[in-house]
Amino acid sequence: MRQPPLDTAPPVSDEIRHTTCYMCACRCGINVHMKGGKVAYIEGNRDHPVNKGVLCAKGSAGIMQHNAPSRLRAPLKRVGPRGSGEFEEISWDEALDIAQSWLEPIRHDNPEKLAFFTGRDQSQSFTSFWAQNFGMPNYAAHGGFCSVNMAAAGIYTMGGAFWEFGQPDWDHTKLFLLFGVAEDHDSNPIKMGIGKLKARGARVIGVNPIRTGYNAVADDWVGITPGTDGLFILSLIHELLRAGKIDLNYLARFTNAPVLVDADTGMLLRDDAGKELVIDRRTGAPAPFDEPGVQPDLAGTLDGHRSVFQLIADRYLSPDYAPDAVAETCGIPANRIRAIAAEIARVAFDEAFEIAQPWTDFRGERHAKMTGRPVSFHAMRGISAHANGFQTCRALHLLQILLGTVEVPGGFRFKPPYPKPVTAHPTPHCAAQPDSPLDGPHLGFPRGPQDLALKPDGSPARIDKAFTWENPLSAHGLMHMVISNAHAGDPYRIDTLFLYMANMAWNSSMNTGGVMQMLTDTDDNGDYVIPRIIYSDAYSSEMVAYADLILPDTTYLERHDCISLLDRPICEPGAAADAIRWPVAAPDRDVRGFQTVLVQLANRLKLPGFTGADGQPLYTDYADYMTRHERKPGIGPLMGWRGDGTDTGRGAPNHDQIDRYIENGGFCVAHIPDEALYYKPWNAAYQDWAVGMGLYDAPQPYLFQLYVEPMRAFQRAAEGHGDRQPPAHLRDRVHAAMDPLPAWHPAPSDPAYPIHALTQRPMAMYHSWGSQNAWLRQIHGENPLYLPTAIWDGHGFAPGDWARVTSPHGAITVPVAHHAGLNPHTIWTWNAIGKRGGAWALAEDAPEATRGFLLNHLIHELLPPRGDGLRWSNSDPVTGQAAWFDLKVRIEKLPARTSTLPDTGRQNSPVPVAPDALAWKVGP
Amino acid sequence: MTALPATTTRQLGLVIDLDTCVGCQACVIACKGWNTENYGAPLSDQDPYGTPSGTFLNRVHSYEVQPETGSAQLVHFPKSCLHCEDAPCVTVCPTGASYKRVEDGIVLVNETDCMGCGLCAWACPYGARELDLAAGVMKKCTLCVDRIYNDNLPEEDREPACVRTCPAGARHFGDFADPDSHVSRLTKERDGMDLMPEQGTKPVNKYLPPRPRDQIDVLAPLLNPVAEEPTGFLRWLDKALERL
Amino acid sequence: MHPAPSVILFTTLSGLGFGLLAFLGLGMPDVTGGSALAFYGIGFALAVGGLVASTFHLANPKNAIKAFREWRTSWLSREGVAAVLTLTVAGLCAVGAAFFDTRLAPLGWLSTALALFTVHCTAMIYAQLKTVPRWHQIWTPVHFLTTAIAGGALLAGQVSLAMPLLLLAGGVQWVTWVQGDKRFAAAGTTLETATGLGAIGTPRPFEPPHTGSNYLLREMVHVVGRKHSQKLRLIAVALMSVVPVICLLLPFNHLLAALAVLAHLLGVLVARWLFFAQAEHVVGLYYGGR
């Protein structure tokens, strides 16, 4: 028997170029295999700190994104009506002329007339710098509709959040509880982490109304009723407190649990230097919390002023939080709640372990060991995208801190630049002056009413009404309110809306049909109500059709990018790390990297920060900015190879820097010394290392804020104290929302709409981009609405049926499917699969347009009227986070049909027709 | 070439861990990417931007399993060629294009001989073969035969593309003929199973069953209260602090 | 399985053709000259036509010639080899009969044996497939052979033989169906065994691996309604057996004979459509079939 000859060792490629993936915000390292100058194959970079060689489906499919027929080819000027998609291609000179002619007068006359909002922007430190130098008050990225609850609750409570800003100690944890996550930004690291736990046989508990993905592999699935996690968590806290299963030592040393609360004002007691006061157990007398040798007393009292811890015990030991009291609301049997609490306590305390690593805390005390508590938590939008999300996230942090599992071995760990207390963050700024930069960064963390972005007359300073009494801690802005506010002229009219990589006419808007209407509405003169829209996209998205001027971006393999410590770097709990993208392939179209376009616009507008004393431009393009910009002396966008090439963190700009990144695989890693690996907020070695790296200018140890004093400051204003107080109609709401201890409030409910409706991210799709990808769209080309058995059987659904789903705001007609592993009151679908006809270079009858749909049509940015004459916004009253997951609906069965409703019409495609066959082989 | 070798020196194959697979589809696309650019004809797609249909060598299904009591469980189920010992797809092939390698047991299609009759795909119970419409030849998982021996790749990369990429570590590659190999040990420890044993194909690839789910209620004993209300709690706290 | 016209035509026409050649090999009818040419011509046309139809099923026909290589293991290869041998031997017989007015009986017998073996090979292409339990049964070759023989007898004008043979073929066809209906269950392949998840509980497909279509779904997952198929079975047997027999029972008439042949052909085509369309491939289980 003879086997055919076979070459088992063919050459793989001519060259490997290392850069960073952009198919989602996880930012894995990729090896791009090149053949004859073309991209032939993409795999994960084994040396990369984020993904260590693995790559998700989207990452591997990057080649199809890079070659997608939907790529824009040249700047576009709208020639048909908005929404039609009729454009003419123009030159860059003309495009920049137009943009300049719109922006220059605004800057000169009234910077307020410009709103610049960016989507899942990976260059926020740069775009915000641009915006600050332009000087309009209206800038934010997408965090407000994404997960600001998660970010803000984490930062106010413990100086860092879940999101991708920290992660469980995957190597040591033995019990991992995951709340409300389908995928998250840390896509590959979470999968790798779960894989590690599974390999070790550690237990994973998934708390999620829907049992798919991570929740499907979880050892235990808790199919909670949406919006009730806060109550469930507080019930776990109740159980743990009742059994004394809390880490008293940790609470006393590292949190504000022992800090005394002024019984009259509810503010924290402080000494003259402003230091919080605790009772020192050695003396029984008050002392500043950080005094060397102090032993803070959790049970301390002083003249009727009690410690935070006593307030906590008072509140959560209440029978209101007993498992039996919450079981029905949460949809979790009381015994199961008790069993979970018992298991958490068992692992945290009975399986505690020690690492023989001495360390010194901020009080100067030397510890011989690090105590590990191998219970860890992670959560994301499932708990944060509710109107009670901020407090729910706070509750979860309270739980992990009571257990003493934050920043200890086996628990949750921060990634630099976190931990970083609220006090180290800026406050928001909004004072706009013609022809001047803004008085400070747009976004920040208010410490009290004094930091709200209000005009002298008390009206909102920002178009999105961020940092107002409606949502005081809206640390990421409210991108989802920009279009509707601009359309309503409330709080004022704008002239130009400038958007970057956010599909705001489609999947990132609530009330999609309504938003399309607002974007096309005209006034009595026939002029558009929102007069001018500039948009940067790389592809022919739905939003493109609604803009007047399109600035086409390159693909991620064709430009420079900077994943910087100044915004959202790629650090690990054990290392600081940042990365770049660089043009591994040359564009074959007349497109430019958007950041470079912003530099060019800044140069034309002679923006300060971009212009030297001699009036000459400081930077030629984004790569130039990446290497030469200094935010503070010695600190620039990239941390690696600074100065003469040997400095990390701080150092003079180095013109070779990008080349050194490329040589190193596109990233830079700086490891944290062993002594500094845990207890970072209180660890002297970590604080010193962070200062050396330029993360802080001086050590700033701090206490975890179980009791959030800034929230109490807002409550006091609502009680009538201070010179900035909420308007009468908002007082009660502000008071209730700004509870300084975690609380749970049910979402408003209407018996006519009994069913919760959710979306989840499919792991193989990124929002709306995935659908232009020839490989990925074969996996998710349409999305049924999944119904639990109770509803499936109850309504007599059969495979192939369709349904009409109605919310107080609208109705959609969609195909349905059965899902047994689902909370009985919940239905769901995959997010952002549905597409508008004509978008993304897809065929007219593409399944995404005929059988795909968006749930967004059912979600309104305002809640239904409640008879108080006000329309409350559908968002968290603390942060303004869009409450996507508070949606309630009812459902009716319909016979099969051929296309989903509503029909949003079609747009003309500004790009050539896509090919009808693919056999993509670059060749030998 | 359609006679099967009586034995093969090595038995290379995959272990797929159904307890761990999160259904992310990474292996599906890594496979598509590698095998489009490498072994044989590219994996083509028809009407890729309309109503698409393409060739894939690895696909991830998902199933809901309803146990007698408790809630339904969801299992992600990746499936590619299992490189069967008694591969019916090989023996049916009239042209000899399909064969099982003597040295490692990998089942391959020699595309220069294949006439695209499809019979091998009919013979495979697992749906592991797909006829490529553009090239007219049968495509199937090659176990990345052009990676695992490829000295143009660093040694650590000489494993299948799907295994290398799997973020959850749910895929394992190795030699089942070696009882001490990682894959043999995993199979033994975790009761690795055959798909459709009754078909008599003797698959080489093994599947590790999901571990028991929803067991928490039967785990730890419930907590004993130290106090039922705040004052009692503070008394306990005082004593506990004394002991610190 | 997808009832592709190419394979339906292939099995139907070649079965009929080789059936006729089998009778001609036995000298039934013992024809020479022009009528030999006509009979053999029809036999060849059907057999070759069927084989040609089968090549439409090939995605890469340029390699079709290689299909003769693996006769040791592959029934499809054997079918090809057997068909060529049959056509060669039958061709010699035809030349002898048509041009030399001779019939070499042993050569004829050989061609009969080969023709029947070819039909058997065709049947075995399907019957060997464990993956399609309905086909994987002894009745598949019995049915192919009885149908080919009955059709051959009909075409060969062996009226008295044809009548019982047609009834037999119809009966065998019915038994094949009835037995076939039980095969999937008997094979014991279920979604439980396919996924190995039966130990946990009852599995049910949740989400398919792709919302787009693929080769497997088009080729192997084809669903026919039960009611529909029962009706078609009756029509098929009526056409392939009952109608021809009635035609033959009536006083001979060329039109009736033609009608008998036509009905038989149509009946077999319907039966073969069902043969494919009703055949459930076990892979369908993975996609929620069966």
Ligand SMILES: Nc1nc2c(c(=O)[nH]1)N[C@H]1C(S)=C(S)[C@@H](COP(=O)(O)OP(=O)(O)OC[C@H]3O[C@@H](n4cnc5c(=O)[nH]c(N)nc54)[C@H](O)[C@@H]3O)O[C@H]1N2
């Ligand atoms: N129903 C429902 N709606 C939701 C959510 C939900 O859970 N449920 N989630 C919300 C959340 S958290 C988010 S973050 C939003 C996301 O929604 P969007 O921010 O709208 O996200 P994308 O669809 O990714 O759109 C981004 C746009 O960026 C473009 N783009 C891609 N690559 C590039 C590039 O390199 N350069 C430029 N300039 N443009 C590029 C894409 O073509 C696309 O038009 O959706 C929100 N909407």
Ligand SMILES: Nc1nc2c(c(=O)[nH]1)N[C@H]1C(S)=C(S)[C@@H](COP(=O)(O)OP(=O)(O)OC[C@H]3O[C@@H](n4cnc5c(=O)[nH]c(N)nc54)[C@H](O)[C@@H]3O)O[C@H]1N2
């Ligand atoms: N593949 C892929 N990865 C992505 C993205 C993508 O589009 N595709 N988008 C990125 C972006 S912008 C973001 S913001 C992140 C978001 O990542 P995730 O936070 O994972 O966001 P979602 O997919 O919206 O998943 C929310 C989960 O919360 C659950 N959930 C909803 N309500 C509740 C509740 O009340 N309680 C509990 N416990 N669970 C609930 C839902 O069932 C769902 O599983 O993902 C990022 N990563």
Ligand code: SF4
């Ligand atoms: S998770 Fe996937 S898409 Fe996101 S950066 Fe990593 S490889 Fe790319």
Ligand code: SF4
């Ligand atoms: S899985 Fe299918 S294709 Fe692979 S060897 Fe087994 S029978 Fe052949």
Ligand code: SF4
């Ligand atoms: S399709 Fe190709 S490999 Fe398969 S049986 Fe036919 S000739 Fe052989």
Ligand code: SF4
């Ligand atoms: S081993 Fe290679 S060919 Fe086979 S499924 Fe994995 S990647 Fe695809």
Ligand code: SF4
């Ligand atoms: S890559 Fe791994 S986890 Fe993802 S679907 Fe494949 S086997 Fe499962």
Ligand SMILES: [Mo]
């Ligand atoms: Mo997001």
